Amino acid sequence: xxxxxxxxxxxxxxxxxxxxxxxxxxxxxxxxxxxxxxxxxxxxxxxxxxxxxxxxxxxxxxxxxxxxxxxxxxxxxxxxxxxxxxxxxxxxxxxxxxxxxxxxxxxxxxxxxxxxxxxxxxxxxxxxxxxxxxxxxxxxxxxxxxxxxxxxxxxxxxxxxxxxxxxxxxxxxxxxxxxxxxxxxxxxxxxxxxxxxxxxxxxxxxxxxxxx
Amino acid sequence: xxxxxxxxxxxxxxxxxxxxxxxxxxxxxxxxxxxxxxxxxxxxxxxxxxxxxxxxxxxxxxxxxxxxxxxxxxxxxxxxxxxxxxxxxxxxxxxxxxxxxxxxxxxxxxxxxxxxxxxxxxxxxxxxxxxxxxxxxxxxxxxxxxxxxxxxxxxxxxxxxxxxxxxxxxxxxxxxxxxxxxxxxxxxxxxxxxxxxxxxxxxxxxxxxxxx
Numbered sequence: 001x002x003x004x005x006x007x008x009x010x011x012x013x014x015x016x017x018x019x020x021x022x023x024x025x026x027x028x029x030x031x032x033x034x035x036x037x038x039x040x041x042x043x044x045x046x047x048x049x050x051x052x053x054x055x056x057x058x059x060x061x062x063x064x065x066x067x068x069x070x071x072x073x074x075x076x077x078x079x080x081x082x083x084x085x086x087x088x089x090x091x092x093x094x095x096x097x098x099x100x101x102x103x104x105x106x107x108x109x110x111x112x113x114x115x116x117x118x119x120x121x122x123x124x125x126x127x128x129x130x131x132x133x134x135x136x137x138x139x140x141x142x143x144x145x146x147x148x149x150x151x152x153x154x155x156x157x158x159x160x161x162x163x164x165x166x167x168x169x170x171x172x173x174x175x176x177x178x179x180x181x182x183x184x185x186x187x188x189x190x191x192x193x194x195x196x197x198x199x200x201x202x203x204x205x206x207x208x209x210x211x212x
Numbered sequence: 213x214x215x216x217x218x219x220x221x222x223x224x225x226x227x228x229x230x231x232x233x234x235x236x237x238x239x240x241x242x243x244x245x246x247x248x249x250x251x252x253x254x255x256x257x258x259x260x261x262x263x264x265x266x267x268x269x270x271x272x273x274x275x276x277x278x279x280x281x282x283x284x285x286x287x288x289x290x291x292x293x294x295x296x297x298x299x300x301x302x303x304x305x306x307x308x309x310x311x312x313x314x315x316x317x318x319x320x321x322x323x324x325x326x327x328x329x330x331x332x333x334x335x336x337x338x339x340x341x342x343x344x345x346x347x348x349x350x351x352x353x354x355x356x357x358x359x360x361x362x363x364x365x366x367x368x369x370x371x372x373x374x375x376x377x378x379x380x381x382x383x384x385x386x387x388x389x390x391x392x393x394x395x396x397x398x399x400x401x402x403x404x405x406x407x408x409x410x411x412x413x414x415x416x417x418x419x420x421x422x423x424x
Contacts, residue, residue, distance in 0.1 A: 005253050006383055011300045012249030013225075013242065019242050029232050029421040030225065033414035037224030040410040041217050048402055052394050059393065077250060083308070086318040094309045095304040096295070106298040181271065182264050198252040202245035209241040 003172050005042070006140025008195045010034050011165045014144055016202030018158040019209040027157070028148040035141035043134030050126035057112075057121050064111050068104055075111065076101060082114050143168045162199075169195045215384050218352020220407045222246050223377045224300060226356055228414035230370040232422040239369070240360040247353035255346030262338035269324075269333050276323050280316055287323065294326050355380045374411075381396070381407045 010031045017027045068075050076097050083093035100107040112118050149158035169192040176189025222243045229239045280287050288309050295305035312319040324330050359372035381404040389399025 003256060005250075008253040009246065009249045010222075012253070013246050014372075016245030016249070017242055020238075020245075022238065022241075025421070026232075026234065026238070029234075029418045030229055032421055033228030033232075033418040034221065034225050034246060036413040036417040037221045037228070039216075040413050041220040041224070041406060044406045044409065045216060045220075048406070052399075055394055056392065065398055086312060086322045087315045088308060088311045092307040095299060096308060099299060099300045099304045103299045106300075108397040110298045113329075114326060115327075117325075117331060180264055180268065182267055189263075194253060194256045194260070197256065198249040201248040201252050205248040206241050206245040208238070209244055 003136040003140040004039065004169070004176070004191050004194070006035070006137035007143055007165055007169055007172065008140075008198045009038060010141040011144030011161060011195060012199035014148060014161060015158055015199040016206035018154040019203045020206040022154060023153040024157050025154050027154050028145060028149045031141070031145040031148065035138055035145070038141065039134040039137040042137055043130045046133045047126050047130035050121070050129055054121040054123065054126065057118055060116055060118060061108065061112060064116070065108055067108055068082035068111070072101065075107075078111070078115055140168075140172075165195065166192055215348040215352040215379065216388070216403050216406070218247070218381055219252065219355055219377055219384065220352075220410045221250060222353040223356030223373060223407060224411035224414035226360060226373060227411040228418035230366040231415045234420040236360045236364045236365060236366040236369050239366050240357060243353070243357040243360065247350055247357070250335055250353065251346040251349040254349055255342045258345045259332035259338050259342035262333070265334065266333040266338065269330055270329055272330060273320065273324060276328070277320055280319060280323070284313065286318075290323070290327055310392055351385075352380075377407065378404060 013034055014027045014031045017030055022030075064075075079097045079100060080090065080093060083096065084090075100110055112120075130134060142166040144161045147157040147164060148154065151157035170188045173188035173191025174184045176182075176191065177184035180187075226243045226244050229242055234242075276287075291309045291312060292302060292305060293309065296302075312322055324332075346388045356373045356377040357374060359369040360366065363369035363372060382400045385400035385403025386396045388394075388403065389396035392399075
């Protein structure tokens with residue numbers, strides 16, 4: 001996800017500015033500033049989101065734990081409700097309720113997973129995911145900006161950037177499709193189309209602002 | 213999430229470009245181009261991600277359904293494995309297995325939820341979440357850019373932008389904290405800090421590129 005946003009947004013911004021006849025050096029300044037800001041905002045934002053999920057889990061677990069102690073019959077009845085959603089009769093799930101009541105820790109785990117549908121969060125995941133998002137954004141963002149480093153006329157750099165980025169979007173979309181088990185070719189085309197639409201919008205926006 | 217990225221990235225980009233002594237009109241061009249590109253990239257990216265989750269669910273359900281038909285004993289044993297994770301004995305969960313085997317649809321639902329931990333995706337959610345992300349990014353992005361529309365010296369506009377955006381980040385962080393059940397003041401401060409770090413990075417990056 002970081003890679004495709006990183007490819008798309010700096011690319012679209014650079015294309016938009018080139019369309020507004022800004023020099024390569026300024027396009028590069030804006031592009032690299034965007035990459036730095038985007039990587040930090042999304043990386044740290046992702047970190048906070050994972051942290052906040054972990055806090056949510058802890059809070060819900062505490063609440064559930066208290067309920068098991070203070071209103072065990074209500075909680076036991078909730079097991080029954082869950083089971084009867086699957087067409088099971090009380091005489092079938094009764095022993096399950098009794099079994100869980102004898103083992104409060106398992107009962108708590110059961111409620112977290114089956115009543116609330118919450119997975120135990122992995123503490124290492126927060127930092128890891130923050131780092132992955134930020135790094136992906138940087139790597140993705142550098143691809144469309146490279147041509148502006150070497151070609152001083154922004155309009156010419158833009159053509160190279162379009163080619164390089166389109167290839168990268170198709171390649172990355174294909175990989176993403178393979179990895180998530182979706183049809184790789186469709187995923188490649190979709191990713192490239194988003195990139196094209198975003199840059200068309202940025203280009204049009206830049207032209208419109210300059211024309212005022 | 214869209215709002216805080218929308219507030220942070222265009223704000224940081226505008227601050228960075230102002231630091232590189234670009235005129236207000238160019239800062240605005242870059243900022244609005246970024247907002248257009250970001251809204252489309254993140255909105256459509258979000259749409260595709262939700263779609264791809266829904267496809268994943270359908271594929272897993274098909275696989276599970278086939279397994280229930282072709283290897284019912286293996287699948288039934290998996291119910292036992294899930295139950296024994298919660299300290300339940302075979303004589304306790306045996307009737308549950310039998311009950312589910314008599315009702316293949318409930319059995320399938322049970323496996324999707326309890327073996328794979330997958331929730332039934334809501335088809336309306338994909339479009340809705342795409343639209344929400346894009347709109348949030350636009351609204352968030354316009355806040356830091358407004359001062360550049362009215363104040364022609366970018367450096368002066370930047371000061372106003374810093375004030376407005378900081379207030380917006382604190383306010384939005386507070387609201388987000390309340391909404392997600394986390395401590396609102398901490399959430400406000402965290403959101404503002406991410407904004408500050410991202411703009412410092414963008415500012416430093418822009419200065420560094422200009423200094424070459």
